[in-house]
Amino acid sequence: MATRALVVGGTGGIGYAIACRIAAESNSSTVIISGRNKPSEIRHANMEFRPLDASSMRSIKQYTDAYKSTPEKSLDLLVLTQGILTTAGRTETPEGIDRKMALHFYGRQLLIRELLPALKDDAKVIIVLDGLRGKSPTSLNWEDLDLKTHYGLPAAANHCISMTDAMIQAHAARQKEQNLGRRHFVHAYPGVVNTKIVECLPWYMRGPTRVLTGLLGVSPDVCAEHLCKGSYEAAAAGEKEGRFWSCIDDKGRLVPNKPVWSEEQIKKVEEHTWKVVDDALKTPAS
Template sequence: MFGTIAGVVAAVLLAIAAILAVFGWVYRLRSGRATTAASLKGKTIIVTGASAGIGKEAARDFARRGARVIMACRNLQKASKVASDIEASTGSKSVVVRELDTSSLASVRSFAARILAEERRLDVLVLNAGIGGPSERVLTSDNLELTMATNHFGHFLLANLLLGLLKDSQPSRVVVVASMAHGSVKTLDIENLNFKRKGSFKTFEAYCQSKACNILFTRQLAAMLKDSGVVVNSLCPGLVLTEIFEKADGLVLKYLLNIGAHLAGKTPEQGAQTIIHLAVSEDTATINGEFFDNCKVAKVGCDLVLDDGLGKKLWEASETLVGLQPEERHY
């Protein structure tokens, strides 16, 4: 009897795997691609989280196009090896590594200060670094929830600190890596962004909330920068086989999405295409405040992220939580 049940379970699992594999083949086949042949010679691009996954592949593409690529990464040893690999594969001699941990406001400020001291221009800022999140609520040294700090607050602060340089370098672009996972967010409690309320933290919900904040932040910044020469857009890279799921905790992120990514996900090179499209394409040079998927403007997953009033409240709360100073405001 048990042998029969085990056989049935095995058959069902194999059938599911086969279905996912077929879906993945079609999914990858329909993946959008950045088709522009535009050169980036003379341009400087920062990519956060560029030592792995879609960030690494975006950095490789930018280097191949002749850009000065600044890989903003937490693990310098790992990032240096990736930088050497990118230079070897592209022939570029303009890939540099700088230390940045977006979960630490001190690290963000230190990184930005170095960029402002060393770089004369910044043409594209790609806010890509992110984590799936821990299984339990973890606070950073800044008293911010780790997932929100890494995925939203650190990038919010970084964009503000570098905004003056971006405006001086215009036309320039900010590219924010969000996710369709934002669609599961039904409410956003501005008073509970760090899940202080007892029992409110759940790994997947924290990740989804951070992605909703990415889009709200994008739209608010885009509105504030209207006619400034700086365009800001967000994107979903799709289901991509990267380290983010392997390092995450929780059933959904660590196991279900990880398995799905292995069976049906895009490659990191495919997942990077919409980043590249928004950073490089002539077609997106004047588009502002939109959400992209597969290199096309897409519908967002929920109306909540289209609420401009909520976006303003999130901006104001984020300013307070990161301690944004008057001299750090460039809008």
């Protein structure tokens, strides 16, 4: 089956493996991969590269506006895998957002919002972060959701993961309320994967991390197989139940017993997210 897919963060690691898997399934498919740098090898003729700095809200808006202006824009699949592995503290972009949180949460949500008009009625949106371990809403610092004053690496990870859980529910609820289609929003946990992202760590952490991922990790191709298969199976099962969001684990299985979010909590995360994003878009260009 021909698929038109956009994979942000698709220039390496898990994202590139997912892009290659989709491209290999049908020569009629079109797979766009986007990130900062073009890969040294583009494995399939039906893959194309479009540059994007996914840490910049302004760059994302310009990118999505340009994409929506193209004749062939309807997407079957939107995959968001962009990210960074860092031990640094809060490091703000010129738009005033922590770079890690910009990549792992805010930029992903802006891409979804802006590309909704380009998504087919039955499209799938796969956010690769950590659909397994999102904590209870009570674990969030509700007075400082973007961690301007309470930043720490564990807190940043928890906020990005947990707010992603909230936002996939927000997207699904809004779609259902407004009868906008049956798109499915998936938050996926990749598990331990052998990728070159460990090279981003300080030198003294690279060796132990390589050993750990070598012992416990799977290849990006195996990860891509699990996440793609699991996402489509979760979407099919969810549609039968009238549910248009899912969290899946590293084997592609539906995660049970996720923390329960109230409508008020989801609304607060949604309002916070769009305020941070829209304020960033108003920031004067440097």
